[in-house]
Amino acid sequence: MTISVIDSHTGGEPTRAVIDSELTPPEPGALAARDFLSREHDWLRRALILEPRGFEAIVGAYLCKPTDQTCVTGVVFFNNVSYLNGCLHGTIGVVAILAHTGEISVGVHRIETPSGVVTATLAADGSVTVNNVPSYRFRESQEVEVPGHGLVTGDIAWGGNWFFLIQDQGPEVCFSEIEALTHFTSAVGQALTEQGITGADGELIDHIETFGSPNEGVDADSQNFVLCPGRAYDRSPCGTGTSAKLACLAASGKLAEGELWKQASIIGTVFECQFLNLPEEGMITPIISGKAHITGKSTFVLDPEDPFKFGISP
Numbered sequence: 681m682t683i684s685v686i687d688s689h690t691g692g693e694p695t696r697a698v699i700d701s702e703l704t705p706p707e708p709g710a711l712a713a714r715d716f717l718s719r720e721h722d723w724l725r726r727a728l729i730l731e732p733r734g735f736e737a738i739v740g741a742y743l744c745k746p747t748d749q750t751c752v753t754g755v756v757f758f759n760n761v762s763y764l765n766g767c768l769h770g771t772i773g774v775v776a777i778l779a780h781t782g783e784i785s786v787g788v789h790r791i792e793t794p795s796g797v798v799t800a801t802l803a804a805d806g807s808v809t810v811n812n813v814p815s816y817r818f819r820e821s822q823e824v825e826v827p828g829h830g831l832v833t834g835d836i837a838w839g840g841n842w843f844f845l846i847q848d849q850g851p852e853v854c855f856s857e858i859e860a861l862t863h864f865t866s867a868v869g870q871a872l873t874e875q876g877i878t879g880a881d882g883e884l885i886d887h888i889e890t891f892g893s894p895n896e897g898v899d900a901d902s903q904n905f906v907l908c909p910g911r912a913y914d915r916s917p918c919g920t921g922t923s924a925k926l927a928c929l930a931a932s933g934k935l936a937e938g939e940l941w942k943q944a945s946i947i948g949t950v951f952e953c954q955f956l957n958l959p960e961e962g963m964i965t966p967i968i969s970g971k972a973h974i975t976g977k978s979t980f981v982l983d984p985e986d987p988f989k990f991g992i993s994p
């Protein structure tokens with residue numbers, strides 16, 4: 681069997697989009713495709729993201745037929761351990777890939793994801809602006825006792841995934857502290873789960889973000905470190921994580937509707953952002969801009985004799 685992909689990166693974070701895989705979900709829709717992959721064909725995720733073909737930071741994007749006919753495509757995002765609800769660096773990557781293959785051109789495109797429809801505007805310079813799903817702060821100043829780190833306080837917010845957002849606690853947010861930041865945020869995530877602290881409806885908080893001042897030479901309002909499920913850190917500022925941040929800034933009155941927010945990632949790449957208020961109290965539409973670059977096109981071979989054809993996993 682062969683699988684064809686196009687790779688890109690958005691602010692350093694890779695996206696691997698499946699363009700031909702011999703798999704067709706029985707029904708249209710991103711949710712149906714996610715069920716189909718996770719229940720019956722999880723081998724595709726493992727084969728593309730795990731070593732020897734992948735590594736932990738790659739987010740996979742399986743393009744599928746949308747249920748909403750106004751959408752140009754549906755997409756299911758997945759990583760080294762599971763499936764994501766939404767992914768904005770990945771959405772920006774998918775738009776760049778569809779532009780590269782000639783399927784779309786400059787303009788506005790709707791994309792169906794398992795967390796809802798997002799609207800992506802492709803500009804002539806290749807930058808992409810995504811209007812994300814409605815986002816909100818669920819809890820302010822939630823305390824969690826983290827073994828080895830003491831009491832940590834953060835906000836819980838939805839930005840297309842569930843996030844715990846920590847400001848100025850733990851290791852300094854800078855590239856040289858990546859190991860320590862990974863240990864810290866991973867310990868926070870574990871403590872949240874063990875102490876039953878969740879998003880709405882008991883949903884797992886599977887992304888942990890810590891924020892600090894921008895490092896020297898980084899032109900931004902804030903710099904973050906985002907730990908994704910699977911223990912990989914986001915090389916980009918994380919679009920869904922930045923959406924959660926905007927929801928918190930909006931809720932606390934620290935950023936006004938339409939005001940620019942520049943969010944830097946741990947490697948210093950920047951998303952330019954703003955938000956629109958929605959009629960429902962506390963709900964916003966985050967608007968996130970970034971750019972993806974195509975890095976490769978591959979046809980992977982799954983040799984039946986290869987003991988690692990579906991990736992290396994325990």
Ligand code: PYC
Pocket residue numbers: 693739764766767768769770908914916917918919920921
């Ligand atoms: O950009 O939303 C994002 C994202 C989620 C996980 C990795 N990147």
